[in-house]
Amino acid sequence: MPSPATPPENVIEVQKVSTRFGDHLVHAELDLDVRRAEIFALIGGSGSGKSTLLREMVLLQQPTAGHIRVLGVDLANLGDAPALALRQRWGVMFQHGGLFSALTVLENVGLPLREHTDLSDTLVDEIAAWKLALTGLAPEAGAQYPSELSGGMLKRASLARALALEPELLFLDEPTAGLDPDSAAGIDTLVRKLRDLLGLSIVMVTHDLDLLWQVADRVAVLGEGRVQGVGTMAELSHRNHASIRPFFDGPRGRAAYAQARREH
Secondary structure, eight states: OOOTTSOOOEEEEEEEEEEEETTEEEEEEEEEEEETTOEEEEEESTTSSHHHHHHHHTTSSOOSEEEEEETTEEOTTOOHHHHHHHHTTEEEEOTTOOOOTTSOHHHHHHHHHHHHOOOOHHHHHHHHHHHHHHTTOOGGGGGSOGGGSOHHHHHHHHHHHHTTTOOSEEEEESTTTTOOHHHHHHHHHHHHHHHHHHOOEEEEEOOOHHHHHHHOSEEEEEETTEEEEEEOHHHHTTOOOTTTGGGTSHHHHHHHHHHHHHHO
């Protein structure tokens, strides 16, 4: 059992990462880390590079310079076989669901299991049904197609598929975008529940201030190519940097802060 003084194990380490698209500099020697079993959020204004960083973390693109280590593995120049093995240790919930329209929800959730395991079709369907239940969907949702689901149900189905291979690490891209307040609140609760139940480490990109206050353990604010601040929302609320203040000033920021204070 580690002593209280032992630093938390990092599941992601970003070291001196720079990213360029032509003459446009997105990241300038960016550094941050994500600890095991925490819910970590990336926020920032449009063009701050948060989605680009997420893509780099999940091997969808390479930074121009620097290193990203995920689950102890350096992503630079990773061969096909090690990359495939690493991808099976994380799950990704894409902003627009990313489900295949021609497959039922149950088939979508079971697809990673069919691709990467030798399990029977019956067992795959049973596991997929369990993952759907875990994310709060009724059994009959599995027989539907993605186009037949509401926005909130589609997010939950995408999350169920991200959990199919029992990942250690979960990436969420705008998990509440486009949802009504009640559906968004349900996703907030679900994210916390899954972290606590499964011991997941979770990285999310979001603009949802309620989600940030209610769920995130730590938040990194990106701006001007760098990390402008890292901490809890309460800690960041006292910072005066121009990249940070928009998340606390204005009607939405003040309302989310007031709601968080009432609930804590």
